[in-house]
Amino acid sequence: MSGNADTTPLAAGERPPSTVVGPLAWLRANLFNTWYNAILTILIAWAIIRTVPPLIEWAVIDAAGFGATSEMCREATGACWGFVREKLRFILFGTYPYDEQWRPLATVALFILLLGASCDRRFWKPWFGLVWLAGLVAAGVLMWGGVFGLTYVENTLWGGLPLTLILSVIGLSVAFPISILLALGRRSDMPAVKAICVAYIELIRGVPLISLLFMASVMFPLFLPTGVTIDKLLRAQIAFIMFAAAYMAEAIRGGLQAIPKGQYEAADGLGLSYWQKMGKIILPQALAISIPPLVNTFISFFKDTSLVIIIGLYDLLGTAKAALTDPAWRGYYREAYLFIGLIYWAFCYFMSKYSQWLEKDLNRMRRR
Amino acid sequence: MKKGLLAAAAAVALSVAASGAAHAGPTLDAIKKRGFIQCGVNTGLAGFGNPDSAGNWTGLDVDFCRAFAVALFGDAGKIKFTPLSAQQRFPALQSGEVDVLSRNTTWTLTRDTSVGLNFAPVTYYDGQGFMVPKSLGVTSAKDLGGATVCVQSGTTTELNLADYFRANNLQYNPVVIESVDEVNAAYFAGRCDVYTTDASGLAGTRAAVAPNPDDHVILPEVISKEPLAPAVRHGDDQWFDIVKWTVYATVQAEEKGITSKNVDEFLASKDPDVLRLLGVSAGMGAALGLDEKWAYNVIKTIGNYGEIYERNVGVNTPLKLERGLNALWSNGGLMYSMPFR
Numbered sequence: 204m205s206g207n208a209d210t211t212p213l214a215a216g217e218r219p220p221s222t223v224v225g226p227l228a229w230l231r232a233n234l235f236n237t238w239y240n241a242i243l244t245i246l247i248a249w250a251i252i253r254t255v256p257p258l259i260e261w262a263v264i265d266a267a268g269f270g271a272t273s274e275m276c277r278e279a280t281g282a283c284w285g286f287v288r289e290k291l292r293f294i295l296f297g298t299y300p301y302d303e304q305w306r307p308l309a310t311v312a313l314f315i316l317l318l319g320a321s322c323d324r325r326f327w328k329p330w331f332g333l334v335w336l337a338g339l340v341a342a343g344v345l346m347w348g349g350v351f352g353l354t355y356v357e358n359t360l361w362g363g364l365p366l367t368l369i370l371s372v373i374g375l376s377v378a379f380p381i382s383i384l385l386a387l388g389r390r391s392d393m394p395a396v397k398a399i400c401v402a403y404i405e406l407i408r409g410v411p412l413i414s415l416l417f418m419a420s421v422m423f424p425l426f427l428p429t430g431v432t433i434d435k436l437l438r439a440q441i442a443f444i445m446f447a448a449a450y451m452a453e454a455i456r457g458g459l460q461a462i463p464k465g466q467y468e469a470a471d472g473l474g475l476s477y478w479q480k481m482g483k484i485i486l487p488q489a490l491a492i493s494i495p496p497l498v499n500t501f502i503s504f505f506k507d508t509s510l511v512i513i514i515g516l517y518d519l520l521g522t523a524k525a526a527l528t529d530p531a532w533r534g535y536y537r538e539a540y541l542f543i544g545l546i547y548w549a550f551c552y553f554m555s556k557y558s559q560w561l562e563k564d565l566n567r568m569r570r571r
Numbered sequence: 572m573k574k575g576l577l578a579a580a581a582a583v584a585l586s587v588a589a590s591g592a593a594h595a596g597p598t599l600d601a602i603k604k605r606g607f608i609q610c611g612v613n614t615g616l617a618g619f620g621n622p623d624s625a626g627n628w629t630g631l632d633v634d635f636c637r638a639f640a641v642a643l644f645g646d647a648g649k650i651k652f653t654p655l656s657a658q659q660r661f662p663a664l665q666s667g668e669v670d671v672l673s674r675n676t677t678w679t680l681t682r683d684t685s686v687g688l689n690f691a692p693v694t695y696y697d698g699q700g701f702m703v704p705k706s707l708g709v710t711s712a713k714d715l716g717g718a719t720v721c722v723q724s725g726t727t728t729e730l731n732l733a734d735y736f737r738a739n740n741l742q743y744n745p746v747v748i749e750s751v752d753e754v755n756a757a758y759f760a761g762r763c764d765v766y767t768t769d770a771s772g773l774a775g776t777r778a779a780v781a782p783n784p785d786d787h788v789i790l791p792e793v794i795s796k797e798p799l800a801p802a803v804r805h806g807d808d809q810w811f812d813i814v815k816w817t818v819y820a821t822v823q824a825e826e827k828g829i830t831s832k833n834v835d836e837f838l839a840s841k842d843p844d845v846l847r848l849l850g851v852s853a854g855m856g857a858a859l860g861l862d863e864k865w866a867y868n869v870i871k872t873i874g875n876y877g878e879i880y881e882r883n884v885g886v887n888t889p890l891k892l893e894r895g896l897n898a899l900w901s902n903g904g905l906m907y908s909m910p911f912r
Contacts, residue, residue, distance in 0.1 A: 289624050298626040298652075359653060362626075421659055424666035435653075435668075515614050515654045525622055525654075527752070528615035530889035534780040536752045 273531050286535040287542050290526040294543065297362015297517040297525075303354065306345045307365040313342055314368045322557055324564070339373070358436045362517030364546065366436075370508040370518065374443040375501060381444070382451035387481060389456055400452075407449035413510055415442045420514035439511050443504075450500050458493030459485065491565040498558035502551045519543050596807025598670055599860075607649040610636035611669035614654040617775055618884040618892075619675050619695075619799075628652045631883040632673040635694055635801055635818065638873045639671060642817045642865045647872050661686055664804050671814055673801040677727075688802040689811045692818045694876075695884075696896035696905050698793035699731050700770040702777060705788050707764060712792035716741040721754050721763035723747075731795040732767055755780050769797055775890040813859055820866040823848055823908040824875035826899055831874040834867060848911045855911060866911075876906060 265281025276283035388400030850863035898904025
């Protein structure tokens with residue numbers, strides 16, 4: 204080892220040529236190594252120079268700060284962050300009674316806590332289902348009130364982030380078990396079960412979500428007797444569950460099909476019943492494989508909740524849009540959309556990062 | 572979720588009970604049993620129906636909803652607002668999800684007949700107009716041949732635009748855009764020469780979105796009639812009467828110079844018209860099946876038509892809309908109350 208030329212210390216002032224080490228060499232090796240990479244580098248650098256400084260100028264230098272009034276905003280040439288401060292509570296909580304807005308805040312915190320805890324595999328035990336149930340009951344008590352001295356708040360007044368979270372979390376958690384049953388049903392040997400599952404999945408997947416929401420909100424009430432109305436939120440929630448279940452079922456079916464036939468035969472050979480086979484052998488493997496498409500569905504579904512705006516529910520996007528109609532604060536849509544875009548992004552980015560980690564964790568045996 | 576089902580079950584029970592003992596119409600009975608009015612409003616339209624920063628509903632349409640609640644219950648709080656999208660509004664009214672629709676809805680023949688609505692008096696006369704940059708030097712819509720026109724898609728605005736230019740033998744290039752925000756942005760970025768939508772919308776956009784409102788003019792031509800009115804569904808004439816005469820009461824009060832501030836002085840008036848309106852001489856309330864003080868309460872808590880107008884869309888609001896067609900008939904407008912007698 205000692206005779207190795209590489210370990211000989213360089214004499215002071217004696218450095219390799221700048222074409223081999225140093226920033227210039229790095230640039231050459233990574234950004235300008237071929238002629239097409241050189242062109243790409245120049246194009247991207249040009250795009251960055253063209254977009255980033257104006258963005259910073261708009262968002263920071265020329266902007267009216269969070270304390271700005273609408274008059275100050277009219278004079279500023281940049282962003283008006285005063286709009287976000289003024290409308291913050293409305294965008295986050297919608298028309299929920301102003302003095303009671305700690306309740307939706309607590310609900311959001313509760314949901315984030317529950318979701319955070321669910322990410323830890325140590326909590327993946329049957330009793331955690333009860334924790335979720337308790338959490339949902341607590342969220343219901345907080346949002347509706349009417350007990351423990353909380354004033355009753357109708358769900359027509361709910362809005363903003365809690366509504367988005369309720370629609371997506373309840374939608375996904377109810378749709379998930381249904382989707383497993385649908386996926387199993389679609390691969391079942393029983394023709395009737397199979398036909399029903401295939402018909403359901405193909406029917407729901409064959410129509411856009413927006414038309415399902417329209418059906419639920421516009422057509423469905425007309426079939427009910429006069430005077431009977433079913434809550435708008437409930438109708439939208441059911442439409443979401445139906446929709447998510449069909450899509451997730453297909454993701455899970457992909458996982459089921461990827462399991463080698465030998466696994467099924469080995470389980471049958473051990474004399475396991477159908478549910479034992481599925482519950483202990485097939486599904487744990489199939490679900491682990493299905494994580495990327497499932498998370499894909501989760502993320503798109505989370506964002507799809509914003510479609511409820513067309514049926515007059517104020518989700519996060521709906522409250523931002525309604526906030527923009529205040530005559531005193533009109534025209535700050537860049538600020539509003541940027542703000543809620545950040546919220547959506549934070550949730551979706553977290554979901555995708557977590558799924559990457561979970562995928563690695565669950566598929567350890569596959570990487571061996 | 573369970574509450575929704577319970578409420579539905581309760582509603583079944585109520586409607587069954589109501590049909591058994593129907594002396595008023597089914598809608599009015601349901602409202603009285605429920606204790607509040609369900610009012611369908613816009614999900615967000617500046618000046619007409621939009622929630623403020625604290626989530627309270629404001630706007631001209633919203634104030635009329637409150638006026639109906641005051642007329643019926645004497646309490647502006649006995650109301651529930653249901654924000655409705657354009658596609659949802661008629662099914663929501665037909666299915667009984669709302670009792671009255673006060674959501675910038677144009678009164679048309681088909682809506683009045685086959686859609687099954689009854690329209691109360693117009694609360695805002697609107698019409699489609701054109702806005703151009705002052706620098707173009709255009710003074711009339713007849714000069715707009717060959718212009719590029721920004722218009723929102725999927726609205727009657729688009730059809731009216733096509734009809735107008737065809738009828739006048741003018742060429743134009745439509746720039747059709749889905750969202751209002753983007754139409755605004757396209758116009759102010761100079762993508763089109765002309766912006767067309769309802770005149771109230773043009774004025775609102777000019778006041779609130781234009782970098783400099785004085786650089787833009789609204790042309791005098793109004794190419795469509797858009798009378799916006801509250802609507803109820805067919806089948807309950809008494810409820811329709813209450814809605815109708817509540818709107819008239821605000822107009823009548825303005826004609827007589829009665830405002831929310833001076834209404835108490837008018838209780839000692841010598842004018843028999845005023846005395847009948849305010850319920851000092853009994854009869855009007857009983858005819859409608861309301862408390863004799865109904866109109867007094869409406870004027871006292873909500874105000875007359877002029878007050879409602881000025882508070883929500885008038886020249887001192889960001890929308891800066893002149894009264895125009897919405898002035899009293901005695902001032903050259905179209906606001907005219909049927910006589911209270």
